[in-house]
Amino acid sequence: MMQIRKSYLLVSLTLVMCASARPVVGQERNLYWGDTHVHTSYSRDAFSAGNVNADPDMAYRFARGLPVVHPSLGNRVRLDRPLDFLVVADHTPFGSGAPVEGDRDTLEFQTAAWSLYADAAERNNDPGTFTALIGWEWTYTPGGQHLHRVVFTPADAETAKQFLPASPASTGVRPEDLWNWLEATSDRLGIDFVAIPHNSNLSGGRMFEMVDSDGRPISAEYARTRMRWEPLVEVLQIKGTSETHPFFSPEDEFADFELGYQRDGNIIHTRGDMTAPDPADYVRTALLRGLGIEEEVGVNPYKLGLQGATDTHTTLSDTDEDLFAGWLARLTGPANGPEALPVFGRVATWNSAAQGITGAWSTANTREALTASFKRKEVYATSGPRIQLRMFGGFEFETEDANARDIAAVGYGGGVPMGGDLAQAPSDSPVSLLIHAVKDPVGANLDRVQVIKGWLDDEGETHERIYDVVWAGARTAVNGKVPPIGSTVDVARATYDNTIGSAELSTVWVDPDFDPDERAFYYVRVLEIPTPRYSTYDAVALGLDPAEFTGQPPAIQERAFSSPIWYTP
Amino acid sequence: MTKPGRKLAWLPSWLQDPLIHFLVIGGVLFAAYGLIVPDANDPRRITVSRDALINFAQYRANTFQFDVIDQAIDELTAGERQALVDEYVREEALYREAIAMGLDQGDDVIRQRLIQRLEFLFEDNDEPADVGRDELMKFYTEYSDDYIEPAIYTFTHVFFNTERRGDAEAHEAATQLLAELNEQSIPFSGSLGLGDRPLYFQNYIERTRDFIAANLGQDLISMLDHVEPSTSTWYGPIQSPYGWHLVLLTSRESAWLPNLEQIEDRVREDYRRMRKEQTQRQQLDEIISSYEVNVIGLDPEFRNAESVKEEN
Numbered sequence: 001m002m003q004i005r006k007s008y009l010l011v012s013l014t015l016v017m018c019a020s021a022r023p024v025v026g027q028e029r030n031l032y033w034g035d036t037h038v039h040t041s042y043s044r045d046a047f048s049a050g051n052v053n054a055d056p057d058m059a060y061r062f063a064r065g066l067p068v069v070h071p072s073l074g075n076r077v078r079l080d081r082p083l084d085f086l087v088v089a090d091h092t093p094f095g096s097g098a099p100v101e102g103d104r105d106t107l108e109f110q111t112a113a114w115s116l117y118a119d120a121a122e123r124n125n126d127p128g129t130f131t132a133l134i135g136w137e138w139t140y141t142p143g144g145q146h147l148h149r150v151v152f153t154p155a156d157a158e159t160a161k162q163f164l165p166a167s168p169a170s171t172g173v174r175p176e177d178l179w180n181w182l183e184a185t186s187d188r189l190g191i192d193f194v195a196i197p198h199n200s201n202l203s204g205g206r207m208f209e210m211v212d213s214d215g216r217p218i219s220a221e222y223a224r225t226r227m228r229w230e231p232l233v234e235v236l237q238i239k240g241t242s243e244t245h246p247f248f249s250p251e252d253e254f255a256d257f258e259l260g261y262q263r264d265g266n267i268i269h270t271r272g273d274m275t276a277p278d279p280a281d282y283v284r285t286a287l288l289r290g291l292g293i294e295e296e297v298g299v300n301p302y303k304l305g306l307q308g309a310t311d312t313h314t315t316l317s318d319t320d321e322d323l324f325a326g327w328l329a330r331l332t333g334p335a336n337g338p339e340a341l342p343v344f345g346r347v348a349t350w351n352s353a354a355q356g357i358t359g360a361w362s363t364a365n366t367r368e369a370l371t372a373s374f375k376r377k378e379v380y381a382t383s384g385p386r387i388q389l390r391m392f393g394g395f396e397f398e399t400e401d402a403n404a405r406d407i408a409a410v411g412y413g414g415g416v417p418m419g420g421d422l423a424q425a426p427s428d429s430p431v432s433l434l435i436h437a438v439k440d441p442v443g444a445n446l447d448r449v450q451v452i453k454g455w456l457d458d459e460g461e462t463h464e465r466i467y468d469v470v471w472a473g474a475r476t477a478v479n480g481k482v483p484p485i486g487s488t489v490d491v492a493r494a495t496y497d498n499t500i501g502s503a504e505l506s507t508v509w510v511d512p513d514f515d516p517d518e519r520a521f522y523y524v525r526v527l528e529i530p531t532p533r534y535s536t537y538d539a540v541a542l543g544l545d546p547a548e549f550t551g552q553p554p555a556i557q558e559r560a561f562s563s564p565i566w567y568t569p
Numbered sequence: 570m571t572k573p574g575r576k577l578a579w580l581p582s583w584l585q586d587p588l589i590h591f592l593v594i595g596g597v598l599f600a601a602y603g604l605i606v607p608d609a610n611d612p613r614r615i616t617v618s619r620d621a622l623i624n625f626a627q628y629r630a631n632t633f634q635f636d637v638i639d640q641a642i643d644e645l646t647a648g649e650r651q652a653l654v655d656e657y658v659r660e661e662a663l664y665r666e667a668i669a670m671g672l673d674q675g676d677d678v679i680r681q682r683l684i685q686r687l688e689f690l691f692e693d694n695d696e697p698a699d700v701g702r703d704e705l706m707k708f709y710t711e712y713s714d715d716y717i718e719p720a721i722y723t724f725t726h727v728f729f730n731t732e733r734r735g736d737a738e739a740h741e742a743a744t745q746l747l748a749e750l751n752e753q754s755i756p757f758s759g760s761l762g763l764g765d766r767p768l769y770f771q772n773y774i775e776r777t778r779d780f781i782a783a784n785l786g787q788d789l790i791s792m793l794d795h796v797e798p799s800t801s802t803w804y805g806p807i808q809s810p811y812g813w814h815l816v817l818l819t820s821r822e823s824a825w826l827p828n829l830e831q832i833e834d835r836v837r838e839d840y841r842r843m844r845k846e847q848t849q850r851q852q853l854d855e856i857i858s859s860y861e862v863n864v865i866g867l868d869p870e871f872r873n874a875e876s877v878k879e880e881n
Contacts (some may be wrong), residue, residue, distance in 0.1 A: 048627055052686070081783075095635070141637045168636075388769075405766050440767050441783045472761045492771075502732060503811050504768050 028412050029361035029378065032370065033153025033386055034085030035063065035317040036135070036358060037197065037309030040183040041071075042117060044095030046313035049328040052097060054315035057115055058087040060124035060132050062316050070325070071315060081442075083317065084356075084365050085131035087226035087309075088121065089150040090176030091139045092167040101234050107164075115161055122157035127366045138195070140173050145204035147175060148197065150234065150309070151182070154367035155191040162189055174213035179229045184204035194302075194374050198311065199550055200286070201242040201260060208286035208302055210293070218293055223301035232374060235283050235381045235561055236308035236356030238327040243306075243525075243561060244284040247277045250297070252466055253481070254450075254527065258353035258383065260557065287564060288454045288462040291519045294568075295456060305377025305419050305563035306523065308356025319384035320496075320560075324354035324534040350550040354534040355383035359560075361390075361417065377419025382560040385440040391418045391524045393565035395429040402506040407436045408421075418523075421564040431567055435469065436506040437526045437560070447472060447485040447527040447557060453491065455520035467507040472502035472529075487530040489555040491547075494532045494540040497553075501529040514568060523564040529554040613790040615661050617654050625657050691852045700840055703795045711830045715839070716832055717824050719777040722793055725757050726771070727764035731812040734765075743806035743813040750815060752801040757800070757817055768811055775822075785809045793818055 038059050039046045054071035062068045064081030096104050098113035115465035118134055125132040135152030153160065163185050164170065171181040175197075182193045189526030200207035212222050213316060228373045235242050240260020249255040279285035285306060299502045308436040309318050312327050359380050373379055380389055394415030411434050422431060439446050448471035454464045468482040475482050489496045505526075529539055623638045628774045645653065675681045709716070727746060729739035746763065749755075760771060769784045782790045786809045796804045805815035829836060 047625070048624055048635070053688075139636070144637060386676075403766070405762060441769060498810070504732075 002142045004118075026410060029363055029373070030365070030476065031388060032084035032131075032362055032365050032368075033081075033084050034087075034131070034358055034360065035309050036087040036133070036307065037137070037198065037311045038063075038086060038315065038317050039090055039137075039311070039313040040088060040315040041097030042090040042113065043097070043216045043220055044091060046090075046328070047095050047097035047313075051313060051315060051328075055097075055099070056090070056120040056315075057123070059088045059315045059317070060120060060130075061439065063126065064126075064130050068316070069204075074129060077316070079316075079318065080320075080323075082130070085133060085360070085370055086317065087133045087135040087150065087152045088117070089135045089137045089152070091118070092136045092165045093169065095260065102515075114164055118157035118160045125156075125367070127364075129365065131365050131367055131370055133367055133370070134160045138166055138168065138171075140168040140504040142173070143204070144202075145206045146199040146202040147206055148173070148199055149178060149195045149230070149412060150198060151178075151193055151195045152371075153193045154371040155189070156367075158187055159191055160457045165355070175230075176213055176225070178224050180234060181223075182229050192371060192375075193229065194233050194371060195229045196229055196232050196307065196309075198237060198309070199239055199242070200281050200283065201245075203241045203278075203281050205280045208280045208283075208289060210280075212434065218297065218301055220297045220299045223293065223297060223299035225301070226301045227303060228281060231303070231377055232305040232307050232379070232563075233283055233286070234269045234309050234311075234356075235306045236353075236383055237311040237313060238352045238355065239344045240351075241355070241383075242281070242283050244282050245277045248279065248282060248285055250463065254525070254559075257469065257559065258355060260351055260353060261485040268295065270557045275431050284452070284454065284464060287521050287523075288456075288464065291454065291509045291521070292460060292462060295460065295519060300566075303378055303566060305374070306378045306381045306561045307358040307374070307563075308381030308383065309358060309560075310356065311470060319354050319357050320530060320536050321354050321384065321534040321556075327352050329509055350535045350552050353383070355558075356381050357384055357386070359386070359389065362480050364507065370562075377563040378417050380560060380562045383556075383558045384562075385443040385528060385558050387440055387443075387446070387528070387560040388436075389436075389524065389526055389560050389562055390436045390569050391562045392416065392434040393420065393422050393522065393567075394432055394434070395422070395426055397432040398506045401434050401459070402508045407434065407506065410434065418565060421566050421568065423568040425514070425516040425567075429515045430511045431520070432508055433469075433522060433524070433565070435509050435524055436504075437524075439502075439528070444496065444528040444531045444558070445498045445503060446505050447501055447529050448482055449505050449507065450525045450527070451520050451522055452525055453511065453520060454517045455514075455515075456459040457518060458506065464556060465513070466525075467509065468506045470507035472505065473500065485529055487555060489530050489532055490552065491532070491536060491554040492540070494546075496529070496531045498529075518567075520567045521564040522564040522567070524560075528558040531559050612665065615658050617657055622653065622657055625652060625660070660810060677713040688849070688853065691849050697870045700844075705833070705836060705840060708827060708843070709836050712839070713826055716836070717826050719779065720824045721775045721777055721804065721822050722790075722818065723774050723776075724793065724816050725760040725773070726767070726817070727760050727808070727814045727815040728767045728811070734812075739813050740806055743815055747803055747805055747815050749819075751801075754801040754818075757819060760817065764815075765812070785811075785814070789814065792816075793821070796821075861881070 040056050040059050041047050041051045041054050042056060051071060051087070058068050062077075062079055063086040065076040065079050067076050068276075070077045093110050093116070094113040096102065098104070098109070098116065100109050100112045100116070102109050121132040121134045124130065132315045133156060134157065135150060135354055138149045138151055151166070153335075157493040166178055166181045171177040178195065182195065185191075186193060197207055211217055212219070215513065233242070236258070238260075241258045243257075244252065244255050245259065246252070246255045254556045279289065285304065286302040287304060290300040290304075293302070294300035310319060310327070314327060316325070318324055359382065360370055360373045361378040362369045390411060392411030392415035397410075401410045401414075411417065413433060428540070433451060435449055435451075435473070437446060437449050449469050452460060452464065452466045452470050453467065456462050468477060468480075471482050472485065485500055487496075488499055511522075533552055533554060535552045535558045536546040536554045539549045540544035542549075546552075619639075619642070622642065623635060625643065626638045627635070642650070642653075661795075667673065702863075727743070727750075729743045731739045734742065750759070773781055777792055781793075789807050789809045792807045793816065796816065798818050799821050800817075800819055803815050803817050806815060807814035809816075
């Protein structure tokens with residue numbers, strides 16, 4: 001089996017070898033790619049799952065494109081396209097996998113481990129070329145409800161060593177306690193932090209509630225504090241997509257995408273009492289709730305930018321379907337052979353998704369500049385492919401702007417980029433969006449670009465609507481929906497080709513249902529043509545039938561989500 | 570770093586007696602010692618500690634969340650807790666029995682896992698002493714392939730998008746413009762605004778071969794290798810997956826090797842890493858070479874089963 005895996009990796013590497021990571025130059029900002037959520041042997045759960053020696057240094061080296069020996073497969077692997085930035089986000093307190101003597105539940109152990117951890121980031125941080133942001137994961141899981149946050153700071157190692165990373169045990173278990181800690185530490189040391197909630201899909205109705213942790217209705221102060229520290233959400237990751245759920249978006253034919261452990265109700269928790277999907281579990285419903293709360297209290301607590309990360313526990317950030325090797329060291333496939341793969345206990349490995357990644361429009365590849373791009377939400381999420389996506393909102397974009405030679409110049413010149421705000425439409429002009437999407441240079445063509453709009457009507461009810469705004473080929477919308485693009489996927493061989501779809505899609509979309517008196521948000525979803533899912537590559541490598549062996553769809557439509565632009569009357 | 574809810578105040582007063590603590594802690598240490606080194610103590614006694622149970626439950630539930638299980642164990646009913654302990658005991662007892670019977674022998678999965686754990690044990694985390702200049706130079710020379718800077722190209726292009734124009738029209742338009750560009754000696758900056766909007770970049774300034782290939786395809790970059798760099802002679806049309814291109818290649822630098830001085834930090838780091846791996850490998854090699862090896866039955870002449878039997 002090891003032999004199969006090796007040759008399979010080699011073939012995959014050769015296929016995509018021809019790329020290297022360099023930012024795409026735009027008018028004012030460059031596009032940088034990174035993962036903000038990687039676990040190493042320092043995380044207790046990663047360690048007990050068999051990741052015994054793949055440390056933070058290895059995570060950075062792999063992300064930088066240097067060859068490493070795969071911790072579970074034992075072969076030499078290299079990321080064909082390096083990342084531009086990385087946050088190693090191990091669970092705190094650190095576990096026995098940190099190479100420190102003594103009892104892990106002591107201050108001495110944690111201090112020493114944190115020091116080694118911060119040094120690894122410092123050693124690998126190379127401003128302009130590769131940014132290693134110092135971060136960790138604050139992990140609280142009452143009764144299986146995921147209230148997890150990745151936290152990172154632009155601070156250097158020397159400064160970071162003046163605090164110990166917060167955990168629920170050290171701050172208190174409410175997210176509010178974490179924000180208090182961030183505020184106190186930020187005041188004490190003069191450094192900034194970004195906290196990013198994730199796996200809201202596994203929060204059991206707790207991530208985006210209408211009330212605070214003590215059950216009181218959300219106040220303006222709560223909303224302001226939350227937005228001060230948590231301006232974004234990790235919308236895509238290995239344990240599932242949190243954008244929306246078919247339960248809430250029955251009209252959205254693309255809502256059922258990599259829902260992760262919720263797919264067959266197979267949720268990670270220990271007591272068997274996880275509830276059905278809750279509006280507090282998904283990002284689209286949270287964005288809608290935010291509009292209503294803002295109407296009530298004056299501040300929107302869920303004005304969330306969208307970004308993607310892996311949450312891998314193997315130390316190696318890999319989102320390419322043809323390379324993905326599982327998220328837990330023990331479950332890495334298919335080298336372990338078919339009998340070791342499908343289901344261990346309650347969690348079907350194949351439900352994991354080979355995603356996600358963040359594209360950041362930043363002025364430079366440095367800790368400070370990248371953190372600033374996260375803070376202004378000029379970032380976006382993809383399920384792995386490096387789809388270049390720009391979106392600008394304004395009131396005066398015209399049709400021909402979509403054909404402009406320099407989209408960025410027009411966009412920044414006449415509007416706000418993703419993550420921004422529009423207000424008080426002049427002479428009731430409708431919102432117009434200038435959108436430009438280009439395929440991953442070494443990836444699949446694009447199927448379509450959609451605008452997802454959410455708004456609050458004068459009765460206080462929220463609504464969502466999806467518009468196909470530009471698409472490949474000569475298809476005609478039926479009842480407002482563009483029919484499926486078809487598929488070139490050969491499941492038996494795990495291949496596809498780019499004979500359908502477009503390399504580039506751009507348009508100016510003017511909201512046909514605009515009401516200047518209604519609060520609204522707009523974000524863009526870009527869909528690729530269907531391509532083989534990683535489980536299909538693995539099954540084919542093992543000579544097994546993909547659908548039967550993995551129980552997963554053999555092909556998926558990978559995608560990008562922009563951060564929204566908000567309109568306020 | 571203390572965990573919440575682990576205070577002693579709720580204990581009955583007799584349990585707060587230091588003597589009891591002494592006896593309990595002593596007992597726990599004794600039991601833990603027994604768990605870690607069962608054979609040295611009593612191979613027929615199984616101690617079930619909380620940590621061992623958490624670890625066990627994590628594998629059973631495939632839920633690698635220490636705190637979740639830690640808490641879940643507290644929430645189990647007495648019956649559930651007993652069932653978990655029984656299951657642990659069952660596995661531990663049968664595991665020990667299997668080891669005693671030598672059933673771990675000849676199983677590849679078990680072999681690989683044990684080897685992995687041994688390798689981890691020998692991983693050297695100490696920083697090696699400062700490396701001398703000569704040593705570093707030797708390393709740099711030996712691994713110079715790793716430090717070669719790739720070939721880089723500077724060019725601009727005019728793009729004709731086949732998706733927009735169709736292949737024939739795009740090629741035709743490119744061919745026509747090529748003649749004009751060369752007749753009028755249009756310079757580098759002249760590409761701006763000509764043709765269609767490029768998908769990725771208009772100008773490629775000192776970009777690597779891999780980068781250009783990822784944007785415009787392998788065929789285009791291969792063609793560039795045959796073009797003479799010039800500040801006024803345009804070349805084309807060259808085809809990419811997206812259309813036809815007219816190219817003005819102004820420079821092409823071959824791959825080159827930087828001096829040690831220019832990349833000393835990187836070489837030093839690689840050297841340190843290699844030494845670390847080497848030390849580990851040496852220690853493992855020492856173990857391997859401490860074994861006497863007896864190879865039998867591989868020589869084709871001795872393929873005869875009889876002779877193999879005799880060797881044994």
